[in-house]
Amino acid sequence: QITLKESGPTLVKPTQTLTLTCSFSGFSLSTGEVAVGWIRQAPGKSLEWLTLIYGDDDKRYRPPLMSRLTVTKDTSKNQVVLTMTNLDPADTATYFCSHYDTRDDIGFDIWGQGTRVTVSP
Amino acid sequence: QSVLTQPPSASGTPGQRVTISCSGSRANIGRGFVYWYQKLPETAPKLVIYKNDRRPSGVPDRFSGSTSGTSASLAISGLRSEDEAHYYCTTWDDNLSDWVFGGGTKVTVL
Numbered sequence: 221q222i223t224l225k226e227s228g229p230t231l232v233k234p235t236q237t238l239t240l241t242c243s244f245s246g247f248s249l250s251t252g253e254v255a256v257g258w259i260r261q262a263p264g265k266s267l268e269w270l271t272l273i274y275g276d277d278d279k280r281y282r283p284p285l286m287s288r289l290t291v292t293k294d295t296s297k298n299q300v301v302l303t304m305t306n307l308d309p310a311d312t313a314t315y316f317c318s319h320y321d322t323r324d325d326i327g328f329d330i331w332g333q334g335t336r337v338t339v340s341p
Numbered sequence: 342q343s344v345l346t347q348p349p350s351a352s353g354t355p356g357q358r359v360t361i362s363c364s365g366s367r368a369n370i371g372r373g374f375v376y377w378y379q380k381l382p383e384t385a386p387k388l389v390i391y392k393n394d395r396r397p398s399g400v401p402d403r404f405s406g407s408t409s410g411t412s413a414s415l416a417i418s419g420l421r422s423e424d425e426a427h428y429y430c431t432t433w434d435d436n437l438s439d440w441v442f443g444g445g446t447k448v449t450v451l
Contacts, residue, residue, distance in 0.1 A: 257440075259386075259440075266343055266429060266442050266443065266444045266445050267378070267380075267386065267429055267431070267442045267445075268442065269431075269439065269440035269441075269442070280438075282439055282440075283437065283438055283439060316385060316386070324392070324395075325374050325391065325392045326388075326391050326392070326395075326397070327374070327376045327388070327391050327392075327431075328376070328386075328388065329388050329391070329397060330388075331385035331386050331387075332385060333384070333385050334385060
């Protein structure tokens with residue numbers, strides 16, 4: 221059974237750096253067929269994809285946010301870490317991590333419960 | 342403005358069929374697979390359709406997906422109260438190099 225859980229600060233000040241951790245179980249992030257993605261949802265808004273990291277360490281970033289995002293993985297701990305710099309109140313959102321599988325093109329199939337982040341002075 | 346266009350709302354009575362549209366372009370829906378998610382407040386998005394028309398294990402066959410050209414649709418037949426939620430379409434956009442989402446459709450069961 222695949223599970224994911226996000227963790228990190230709930231309140232961050234503008235211009236600071238946000239670090240979120242996705243802890244997962246039920247799969248291994250060690251091949252290029254499997255990845256972990258981050259997607260966020262601002263209050264009252266739609267979903268917005270941020271980044272993908274594959275098991276072979278290939279990474280994809282949403283182009284408008286590429287300069288502010290870094291994603292890394294620790295395969296031994298079954299964790300993926302998202303770092304976002306220079307936060308703005310517009311980054312206030314619930315941040316989800318998701319299992320992504322290229323096999324059979326199933327996409328983002330299992331998601332964590334999300335962690336709410338507020339950016340405010 | 343979302344790259345994929347969805348109607349903001351749709352509704353039906355229990356037992357009816359509701360259809361949600363998702364309009365895109367040749368750079369996204371016209372090239373790749375469409376995915377649909379059900380989102381309830383304070384919960385994780387749930388995948389209900391992948392690869393245009395496939396249902397993940399555990400999703401009732403009341404949910405069906407289809408595509409035609411640069412548009413996609415999600416149909417919910419035999420509408421039930423627990424289907425009341427927001428639904429989002431998504432696909433990869435080759436021009437933007439981005440997973441793009443629709444603005445979401447709120448389905449209300451009357």
